[in-house]
Amino acid sequence: MNNYEQSGYFYLENFFSENEVAGIEKILIKFHELWLTDHAENYKNGILNSHSLTSGNYLNEEEKITLFNFISQDKFQELLKGIFPNTPIFLNTQLFFDPKSRDQKNYWHRDIQYTGMSVEDQKQAIKTQNVVHFRIPVKSELGIELIPKTHREWDLQKEFDVRNSLKGCNQSDDLERGEIVKLDRGDLLVFSANMIHRGIYGNNRFSLDIIFCDNIPQMKNFVDRNNLPSSKVFEAIRNKKIFDFL
Structure with missing residues (x-):
């Protein structure tokens, strides 16, 4: 845990x-099966994650209580204290699975690039703002590839070009500094969304991500009350x- 800030x-x-x-496995499978039925076309077209498990009508009240208690469990609270300067807030949940097509390539990204912020604002925001994923694999998976320290440091030029498909690069190109973390059922990976x-696709991955963030106005704007x-x-x-x- 002492490694997080570094x-x-x-x-x-x-x-x-x-x-x-x-x-929680049965709850996640239930949500996923109902979601796939309603989003069959999106899945066919390449989508590989769903979100907002705690809203909508896929889960009943009892199932939502189980999920909320899992999200706010004591073991997580202890970890969050070592990451966030102040008590964080719950942002969202996501389920990650393999794309329908085995030929679909993965892509390097920072979550912050999808917020509409300018590149200059992103460079400043990652220095202080915290958005953190707790990844819980339900099945053993090939994992995630991360570039250490980039939660606070900006891309090298090659990394920026690959992430943004510039200068003939593709988002799926290998990057020299990438480190793969393989995950087994029962493990926990905590990583910065920034x-x-x-x-890494394959092995019929099926993982729950719980996302926490700073309790600041900029982050609250992304919270869906539902x-x-x-x-x-x-x-x-x-x-x-x-x-x-709120």
Whole structure:
């Protein structure tokens, strides 16, 4: 964990027991199957993740309470204290899976590049702002490739060109500084969304990402209220603080 500020990520092997993973697995599979039915065309066209598991009608109230309690569990709270200067807030959830086509290539990116911010503003924001993924693989997967330290440092020129498909480069081109972190069921990977990274497809990957961020106005603008607990569900959650900020 002490590595986070220096490297932008850390990996904890066997962080979850089999019972802990199994406790949410059926909920994730249910959401995913319903989502695939409603988004069959998007899946066919290359989409490889879904989001907002805690909103909508795919999950019932009891399932949402289970998921919110998993998201706010004590073990996570301890890790978050070592990453964020102040108590963070819950931003969203995502499920990651393989694309429908085996020929689809992965792509280097920083999540911040999709916010509409200028490049100059992005360069400044990554120095202080924190958006962090907790990745929980339900199946053993080939993992994620990360470029250490880029959660606070800007791209080398080649990395910028590849990430943005400039000067004849492709987003899937290999980068010299990339480090692959393989993941097994029960592991936890914590990494900055601001760093340069890409998923590694294959092995029928199926992973839950829980995303936390700084409790600041710039981040709150990206929060969808529908992803937060209803008043009834809120009362049933053990650790409420990361959801109680609007």
